[in-house]
Amino acid sequence: MKNSLFKYCLRLGDNSLILGHRLAEYCSNGPYLEEDISITNTSLDLIGQAEAILKYAAKVEGEGRTEDDLAYKRPEIEFYNVQLTEQPNGNFARITARQFFMDAFNFYLYSALKESTDNTISAIAAKSLKEVTYHLRRSSEWVIRLGDGTNESKIKMQEAINDFWRYTSEMFEMDEVDEELIAKGIAVDLKPIQDLWNKKVDEILAMATLIRPEDAYMATGSRKGYHTEYLGYILAEMQYLPRAYPTAKW
Amino acid sequence: MSKTDNQGPLWEVFTQKKPGLAFKHSGSVHAYDKNLAIEAARDLYTRRNEGTGLWVVKSENIIAVQSEDAESFFDPADDKIYRHPTFFEVPDGVKHM
Amino acid sequence: MSNTIEELEKQFQEKIDNEIKIEPKDWMPDDYRKNLIRQMSQHAHSEVIGMQPEGNWITRAPSLRAKKILLAKIQDEAGHGLYLYSAAETLGVSRDQFIQWLHEGKAKYSSIFNYPTLNWADMGAIGWLVDGAAIVNQVSLQKTSYGPYARAMVRICKEESFHQRQGFEIMAKMMAGTKEQQQMAQDALNRFWWPSLMMFGPHDSDSSRSSLALKWKIKRETNDTLRKRFIDKTIPQAEFIGLKVPDPDAVLQPDGSYKTGPIDWDEFWNVVKGNGPCNKQRLDHHKRAHDNGKWVREACIAFSEKQDKRKVIAN
Numbered sequence A: 001m002k003n004s005l006f007k008y009c010l011r012l013g014d015n016s017l018i019l020g021h022r023l024a025e026y027c028s029n030g031p032y033l034e035e036d037i038s039i040t041n042t043s044l045d046l047i048g049q050a051e052a053i054l055k056y057a058a059k060v061e062g063e064g065r066t067e068d069d070l071a072y073k074r075p076e077i078e079f080y081n082v083q084l085t086e087q088p089n090g091n092f093a094r095i096t097a098r099q100f101f102m103d104a105f106n107f108y109l110y111s112a113l114k115e116s117t118d119n120t121i122s123a124i125a126a127k128s129l130k131e132v133t134y135h136l137r138r139s140s141e142w143v144i145r146l147g148d149g150t151n152e153s154k155i156k157m158q159e160a161i162n163d164f165w166r167y168t169s170e171m172f173e174m175d176e177v178d179e180e181l182i183a184k185g186i187a188v189d190l191k192p193i194q195d196l197w198n199k200k201v202d203e204i205l206a207m208a209t210l211i212r213p214e215d216a217y218m219a220t221g222s223r224k225g226y227h228t229e230y231l232g233y234i235l236a237e238m239q240y241l242p243r244a245y246p247t248a249k250w
Numbered sequence B: 001m002s003k004t005d006n007q008g009p010l011w012e013v014f015t016q017k018k019p020g021l022a023f024k025h026s027g028s029v030h031a032y033d034k035n036l037a038i039e040a041a042r043d044l045y046t047r048r049n050e051g052t053g054l055w056v057v058k059s060e061n062i063i064a065v066q067s068e069d070a071e072s073f074f075d076p077a078d079d080k081i082y083r084h085p086t087f088f089e090v091p092d093g094v095k096h097m
Numbered sequence C: 001m002s003n004t005i006e007e008l009e010k011q012f013q014e015k016i017d018n019e020i021k022i023e024p025k026d027w028m029p030d031d032y033r034k035n036l037i038r039q040m041s042q043h044a045h046s047e048v049i050g051m052q053p054e055g056n057w058i059t060r061a062p063s064l065r066a067k068k069i070l071l072a073k074i075q076d077e078a079g080h081g082l083y084l085y086s087a088a089e090t091l092g093v094s095r096d097q098f099i100q101w102l103h104e105g106k107a108k109y110s111s112i113f114n115y116p117t118l119n120w121a122d123m124g125a126i127g128w129l130v131d132g133a134a135i136v137n138q139v140s141l142q143k144t145s146y147g148p149y150a151r152a153m154v155r156i157c158k159e160e161s162f163h164q165r166q167g168f169e170i171m172a173k174m175m176a177g178t179k180e181q182q183q184m185a186q187d188a189l190n191r192f193w194w195p196s197l198m199m200f201g202p203h204d205s206d207s208s209r210s211s212l213a214l215k216w217k218i219k220r221e222t223n224d225t226l227r228k229r230f231i232d233k234t235i236p237q238a239e240f241i242g243l244k245v246p247d248p249d250a251v252l253q254p255d256g257s258y259k260t261g262p263i264d265w266d267e268f269w270n271v272v273k274g275n276g277p278c279n280k281q282r283l284d285h286h287k288r289a290h291d292n293g294k295w296v297r298e299a300c301i302a303f304s305e306k307q308d309k310r311k312v313i314a315n
Helices: A002-025 A033-061 A067-073 A092-113 A119-147 A151-165 A176-183 A190-207 A230-238 A240-244 B034-045 B067-077 C005-017 C030-049 C051-055 C064-089 C095-103 C121-141 C147-175 C179-198 C210-215 C223-240 C265-275 C279-292 C294-314
Strands: B010-016 B024-030 B053-058
Touching: A002 A033, A002 A067, A002 A092, A002 A176, A002 A230, A002 C064, A033 A067, A033 A119, A033 B024, A033 B034, A033 C064, A067 A240, A067 C064, A092 A119, A092 A151, A092 A190, A119 A151, A119 A190, A119 B034, A119 C294, A151 C294, A230 A240, B010 B034, B024 B034, B024 C064, B034 B053, C030 C051, C030 C064, C030 C095, C030 C210, C030 C279, C051 C064, C051 C121, C051 C279, C064 C095, C064 C121, C064 C147, C095 C279, C121 C147, C121 C179, C121 C223, C147 C179, C179 C223, C179 C265, C265 C279, C279 C294
Parallel strands: none
Antiparallel strands: B010 B024, B010 B053
16 A cells, blocks of 8 residues: 555646656746746745655655655656656647647546545645636636637647647556556546546637547556656756756755 | 837736735736736736736726826816815814814 | 926925825936936836846756756746846836837846856855845845835845845755865856945946936935955855955954955946947847747737637627
């Protein structure tokens, strides 16, 4: 149970951390100043969520590690974020697509996790839900604007949706960790969340005059710590200082 | 300047610090439509808990007194001090007025 | 009303002398407007370009706390740029125009941002020294004569107060840390000290624009006055945590102030002219982001036009 809860927390925390990190990378690259500031807000929310949940993960593990140890000293194979979160920023449509897919997932996930029997998880979920509700509102609006904007923006938005589609089923994968925690009312069943997610995605894509891609080969692996090549570079940068100066405090 | 370089129209932002207080002008944002405007305003002007309420209005929709009209608009109020409560004498001892 | 220019100028100067703020719709001399446009846009560009040297370390911030703080700080800078552009726009120049002037090299930004950030202590040095120098200047500017500029400054000063502290905290932590951290901190101070002093601009005796800006109260205090204020409060802070400013001539005087060595103005003018280590990099980054955002801005315009049309049809 302890191991499962620890791993479950890492999944939640790593999703927020890696996505937040990617958005932080985009700072000073926004299409205009107001949007630069807004994206940074989302990034800050996500890193804050990661901090809270990794802190809890460290406590659950009980080995004396901190949230920073978990973020900065774990090897790649022990990261459990879905591969979608680590995909590079590329153009603004790609940032939007990645964000929208994750926001929709997080929105339904946290709505359900608010009822978790684990008090810490339920409290973090309640706080995160407020943030994610706003994130989803924004990313949905961007999908619609870019989809129904100019021809160029429509093409770019559709391409981004198509390219990232293969990374969207990983979010809903469940294994023995989920089974054990669902039975205790700590975790939630991801099947109904997938249905809600699908409905939301269909609704927004329709409003954006975009086409929902067919499911083809869908990427998998993050539940076991297998990632795309991109994560290694993220960690190489992110963990550089704590690993190069292991005794230093910052 | 080509239209495509446009940063969108200017909007004025008003925030309410606490419920019950008056809305106060905070500043402006550029935005292409009202949804983006209220979100940009939220992300810029309330990120330090400055607000419980938020208004945005397109700057072009604000009607201001032109400075050349200022004398005729505002100076006539100068000699009407009886509109202010401190103008009146209330005997010592009278309370709750 | 048929006021002559002379009368208008006299009334204008009277307002300034009586500390009455000038507002956008008020009459103002052309040169006052030009002077403001130059100074405010330079100030706005500095905030926005200033995002880059710190942005350079966001992905490498060594703790979650440090990452959040740095990100929030850079975001503040974007916000301050935005307040200043908005204030400058009240003078009748669009933000597009300001950006174009920046890209064409017609508008400047603070030279300090043309220096690279080479180690994590640079995040400390920037917060402590660069923001520290900026605050000295900005506190003074809260009383500037142009209303929208003064109001933007009040808001900025309120928000900036945490910036200098976070910078100093980084430095203090590193000075209390390992030998390598101490070396990084001293190295950062060595590189940022002189450019920070240059941020206040040329000496009063060499500053051509200063007298008019002071007469109009766009600037409230001279470059040298502000620079001295900064030096006098910063050297003791450095010493307090065991750092040494890279100025062999710096000596404490009986009155508590510091006498310092000569500033290398050749370096200053060289960087102003575009030859600093990062001038091209910073400007190219800004252009690239702006160009990459073009199709997004176009999409927003197209979408809002479609919405307007739909509204008309629906009615």
